[in-house]
Every structure is written in structure tokens, then in C-alpha cells.
Amino acid sequence: MVPPIHQFAELPLDATPAPSAAGAPRIRARGEAPRVGVIYNPRSHGNKGVDFDCDQSPQVHFAKPGDREQLPEALADFARRGIDLLVINGGDGTVRDVLTSGAAIFGENWPAVAVLPKGKTNALTFDLGVPTGWTLQEAIDAFDAGTRVRRRPLEVTPLGKTQKSRLLGFILGAGAFTTATSAGQSAHKLGAFNSMAVVVASVLGVCQWLFATRENPWRKGSKMRIGLGREDAALEHSGIGDPEWRQIVLASTLEQLPGGVTPFGKVRDGLKLAVTDQISRKSAGIVLQMLRGKAPENIRDKGFHQVSTSQFTLRIEDSFIVDGEAFPPGDYLIAQGPELEFVAP
Missing domain, CATH: 2.60.200 (Tumour Suppressor Smad4)
Structure with a gap:
């Protein structure tokens, strides 16, 4: 049985975010902890019954969107807060949805990205060298002490559409x-x-x-x-x-x-x-x-x-x-999306 079809009509259309939503990367004060935004997917395989694994901090902001449609609002809030690190707590499908929704919000000013491998499939984190049990606190610590890996996701866009929508995945x-x-x-x-x-x-x-x-x-x-x-x-x-x-x-x-x-x-x-x-x-x-x-x-x-x-x-x-989900027949252009900087151990 083929997985359920996720229609492109359900994806967010490209839009120009408000000037206050995404600006140039901020300059951190000496000794200041990074500002962190966490997208937590409770439906991911590794998150079932698992709570957040980081001490509450005013520099760490959590969002638990109930569905894909709520992701743009959560990411726009992170952009207005000027986060330095975006942590995606979920599997490859969650990464796909977050990057797709964030493309119009962050544009060319993406924060660094860390991914906690909590899905049934975690191909991206395998490529980045992230261990299976990597925690949120370890990801935050790696922002300054870890390594950085640059990757560009696939960008899939329908051909011949007047309203542009796009999909980012790997x-x-x-x-x-x-x-x-x-x-x-x-x-x-x-x-x-x-x-x-x-x-x-x-x-x-x-x-x-x-x-x-x-x-x-x-x-x-x-x-x-x-x-x-x-x-x-x-x-x-x-x-x-x-x-x-x-x-x-x-x-x-x-x-x-x-x-x-x-x-x-x-x-x-x-x-x-x-x-x-x-x-x-x-x-x-x-x-x-x-x-x-x-x-x-x-x-x-x-x-x-x-x-x-x-x-x-x-x-x-x-x-x-x-990234594990089916999309409908049609004519598409597949190119490379924005270059992202991923945090790894």
C-alpha cells in the first residue's frame, strides 16, 4: 500500500515575511548563551512518551505545533526572537516540513540548525554524524564546541504554477x-x-x-x-x-x-x-x-x-x-535549496 498522498496544495505558499520576522544574524555578547528555538514533534517515533530533555532557560524557546499549518507561525516567532540555533526534534519528515515552512521566513538568513534523531528514519543525522541518543542539551553545547557541516537540501517546485510553492527535503x-x-x-x-x-x-x-x-x-x-x-x-x-x-x-x-x-x-x-x-x-x-x-x-x-x-x-x-512521504504526479523542477549550516558533535 502506497503511503498517503500529501498534496502540494497543502504546503505553504512562498511569501515575504515581515521585516521584523527575519533579519541579519545577531551579534552575541561575550559569554552570552545562544538563543535557541526548538521544534518538538511529539508524534515522532523516538518522542513517544518522552518530555523535553533540557533545563528550562530563558534563552531556550519551545514550540510544539499540532500540525504543519502551525509551523510558519512558530518559526516566524523564533525569527523575531533572533534565535542563533534552530533545533528540530524529530525524524526526516519533520526536518522536511520545518525546512519547507522556514524557507520563506528565514530566506538567506537561516540560523544554525541541529537535528535530534527521533524519527523512524534519520538519514540526515546519519550523514551529519549525529549519534542516535543525542540530546537537546548536547546539541546546545555543540553550538560553540561542536562541528559545523554544510548541506543544501533538495528544492522541489511544481512547473507551470502561477502561485509558487516549494518543498525542501533530502x-x-x-x-x-x-x-x-x-x-x-x-x-x-x-x-x-x-x-x-x-x-x-x-x-x-x-x-x-x-x-x-x-x-x-x-x-x-x-x-x-x-x-x-x-x-x-x-x-x-x-x-x-x-x-x-x-x-x-x-x-x-x-x-x-x-x-x-x-x-x-x-x-x-x-x-x-x-x-x-x-x-x-x-x-x-x-x-x-x-x-x-x-x-x-x-x-x-x-x-x-x-x-x-x-x-x-x-x-x-x-x-x-x-523523505518518506508520497506526493502527487506532475511536472517538477528539482534543484538545490539554500545552504544550511548544521551543528554536529
């Missing part, structure tokens, strides 16, 4: 990736999370390739067109399977993924894209090799594509996934 997938996300949710029900969920979904996928028919969602994929760069040049096709269909699409700006998988080849920064055509059963073993960074020669001839690009368009007739 992992986009389509085709069999949508089916794999459902498998990952099944793995969650079995108690497998993070890297283990990736392993379970990968094993299920290979089994489907080996034994399922061409009409099985794991092997059929989705009908789509991918255009690379500002020229919107069509991504080449190997000639294996229907050229209008792709079996798997995966895009990300992260450098390390859970489970040690390396679908994009060698580690590199920026926007990366991995695509497979409708590959045959005998190619299932190549998929496992590629996930472990052992790509064979002439992989494009075998139906595999690993690309770095400044942007790409995705015109797709099926739903696609961003």
Missing part, C-alpha cells in the same frame, strides 16, 4: 522506490528502523526482482521523463525495457546514506541522481553490488545511470517520495 525517490518506502513502513512495524529498515527493504526488492513478473511494481517502475541541467536535456536510456518508463529514481544531496548504501557511486557533494531502466532479473545482483560501491564497467549499457547535475526536471505519471 531524499527523493520514484518508481520502485515508492514501493520500497511501503516495504520500509512494513519493516517499521516489525521493529526495524534506520539502517536495518534500509536492509530489509533492499532484500525485499531483490527478492521481487528475482521472482516477480514484469508487471510487478518492483520491476515495472513508473512512466516519466527526466531532463538534466538548465538545458533540460533528456536523460539517456539504455534501450532495456520501455524507454518511457524507469524502474527506480533516487536523488539526494546527502553524502552518506544509512546502511552503507552508495547508489550514486563515489562520495561527492551536490545534487546526485541514480536511475535504473527496466532492468532484467539477472541484473538484481548488480544492484546489490552498486549499493555497496562496486559498480561494474559499462553500467549505462546495463540500464544504470549515476549522474551529478545542477538541477533536473521530473515529469512523472505516478506519485513520488520525499
